[in-house]
Amino acid sequence: MTERIKFNPLNPQPMMIVISGLPGVGKDSVVKRMMQREPSFHFVVTVNTRAPRPGEVNGVDYIFVSEQEYFRMKEQGELLESARVYNEYKGVPRKQVEAALTSGKDVFLRLDVQGAGKIKQLNPEALLIFLTTQSEDEMVRRLEKRQTESGENLKDRIAIARSELKRVDEFDFVVVNHEGRLEEAVDDVLSIIRSEHLRVHPRRVSK
Amino acid sequence: MTERIKFNPLNPQPMMIVISGLPGVGKDSVVKRMMQREPSFHFVVTVNTRAPRPGEVNGVDYIFVSEQEYFRMKEQGELLESARVYNEYKGVPRKQVEAALTSGKDVFLRLDVQGAGKIKQLNPEALLIFLTTQSEDEMVRRLEKRQTESGENLKDRIAIARSELKRVDEFDFVVVNHEGRLEEAVDDVLSIIRSEHLRVHPRRVSK
Numbered sequence: 001m002t003e004r005i006k007f008n009p010l011n012p013q014p015m016m017i018v019i020s021g022l023p024g025v026g027k028d029s030v031v032k033r034m035m036q037r038e039p040s041f042h043f044v045v046t047v048n049t050r051a052p053r054p055g056e057v058n059g060v061d062y063i064f065v066s067e068q069e070y071f072r073m074k075e076q077g078e079l080l081e082s083a084r085v086y087n088e089y090k091g092v093p094r095k096q097v098e099a100a101l102t103s104g105k106d107v108f109l110r111l112d113v114q115g116a117g118k119i120k121q122l123n124p125e126a127l128l129i130f131l132t133t134q135s136e137d138e139m140v141r142r143l144e145k146r147q148t149e150s151g152e153n154l155k156d157r158i159a160i161a162r163s164e165l166k167r168v169d170e171f172d173f174v175v176v177n178h179e180g181r182l183e184e185a186v187d188d189v190l191s192i193i194r195s196e197h198l199r200v201h202p203r204r205v206s207k
Numbered sequence: 208m209t210e211r212i213k214f215n216p217l218n219p220q221p222m223m224i225v226i227s228g229l230p231g232v233g234k235d236s237v238v239k240r241m242m243q244r245e246p247s248f249h250f251v252v253t254v255n256t257r258a259p260r261p262g263e264v265n266g267v268d269y270i271f272v273s274e275q276e277y278f279r280m281k282e283q284g285e286l287l288e289s290a291r292v293y294n295e296y297k298g299v300p301r302k303q304v305e306a307a308l309t310s311g312k313d314v315f316l317r318l319d320v321q322g323a324g325k326i327k328q329l330n331p332e333a334l335l336i337f338l339t340t341q342s343e344d345e346m347v348r349r350l351e352k353r354q355t356e357s358g359e360n361l362k363d364r365i366a367i368a369r370s371e372l373k374r375v376d377e378f379d380f381v382v383v384n385h386e387g388r389l390e391e392a393v394d395d396v397l398s399i400i401r402s403e404h405l406r407v408h409p410r411r412v413s414k
Binding site: 168169171172173174175187188190191194195196198201 | 398402
C-alpha cells in the first residue's frame with residue numbers, strides 16, 4: 001500500500017531536448033532566455049570555429065576553437081556530431097553529452113537542422129523542437145537584416161533556409177518566434193518539456 | 208512568397224480534451240480553476256442525477272436532472288455517453304458536444320474513467336488526461352475523508368478506485384494533484400494543451 005503509483009511523473013526520465021530551426025530565427029536568444037528561466041537544464045555547449053559575436057562568452061555560449069583544434073577533436077573522435085555550416089565548423093563534444101546524460105538532468109542542445117537530424121538518428125527518443133518565423137517572408141526579411149550585419153551571401157542563406165524548412169517533418173514540435181515576443185516562444189518550449197514529462201506512454205519516434 | 212508556413216501553430220485544430228482520474232482526486236476543483244484561468248475553452252456541462260454539492264450551480268458545474276429526466280434523455284438518444292457510477296447516473300449531452308466542436312474552440316470534458324474510455328472509442332483523437340494522487344495511500348486517505356462527509360461505502364469506493372488506477376494505460380497524460388498545490392496541477396494541464404497544439408505530427412492513438 002505504500003508503493004508509489006508507478007507512472008508517477010515526479011521521477012521523470014531525463015530527456016534529450018534539441019532546439020533547432022531556421023537560421024536567423026533566434027535560437028541563441030531563446031536558449032539563453034530558457035537557461036535563465038530554468039537553470040536546472042544541462043546545456044551542452046557546442047564547439048564552433050567562427051569568431052564570437054558581441055556578448056558571447058567562450059565556454060558558455062559556444063566553445064570557440066580554431067579550425068586546427070576542431071579537426072584534431074574530430075579526428076580523435078571527441079565530437080559526437082560535426083558539420084560544416086556555411087563557412088563554419090560546428091560540433092557536439094561527446095564527453096559533455098555523456099556527462100549530461102548521467103547527471104539525471106534534462107539535456108539541452110542547440111543545433112542547426114542537419115545537426116538535429118543526426119542526433120535523432122543517434123538517439124531516436126530525443127525531443128526535437130523546430131524554431132521558425134511566422135512566414136517565409138519574415139524569414140527572408142530577417143536573413144536580409146542579418147546579411148547587412150555580416151556580409152554573408154544572402155542568396156545562399158535563403159536557399160539553405162528554404163531547404164531546411166522542408167525538414168520540419170523530422171521534428172516533434174514547432175514553435176514560432178515572433179519578433180519582440182521572445183517570452184512567448186520560451187513559454188512554448190517550456191510547456192512542451194513540462195508536458196512531455198507527463199506522458200503515460202513513451203514518445204513514439206517520428207517517421 | 209506570401210504564403211504562411213503550413214505547419215503554423217497559430218491556427219491549430221481545436222482539440223477534444225477529457226480530464227478524468229481517480230474519484231476524490233479533485234477533478235472538479237482542477238476544472239473549475241482551469242475555466243477561470245482559460246475561459247476560452249468550451250466546457251461541456253454533463254448531466255448528473257445526484258444532488259448538487261454546496262456551491263455547485265445547475266447548468267454551470269453540472270446539469271442536475273431527476274432520474275426520470277435522465278432516462279428520457281437516454282432513450283431519446285440525447286446522450287452521447289452515459290454511465291452509472293456508484294448510485295448516480297451521468298451523461299454527456301450530444302448537442303453540447305456537437306455545438307462545441309463547431310465553435311472552433313478546444314472542447315473540454317470532465318468525466319470519470321469509464322466515461323473517458325468511451326469518449327476515446329468514439330473519438331480516438333481525444334486528448335485524455337488522468338488526474339491522480341501521488342500514491343495509493345493518499346488516494347485511500349482522501350476517499351476516507353470524503354466518506355466521512357458523504358457516508359458512501361468506503362470499501363466499494365476503494366475497490367473501484369483501484370480498478371480505475373489500472374486503466375491509466377488508456378490515457379495520454381497523467382497529472383498529480385498534490386493536496387494544497389492546485390495551481391501546479393492546473394499548470395500541468397495547461398502545459399499539456401499548449402504543447403499538443405505545437406505538434407508537427409498529429410497525436411498517435413494510444414494503444
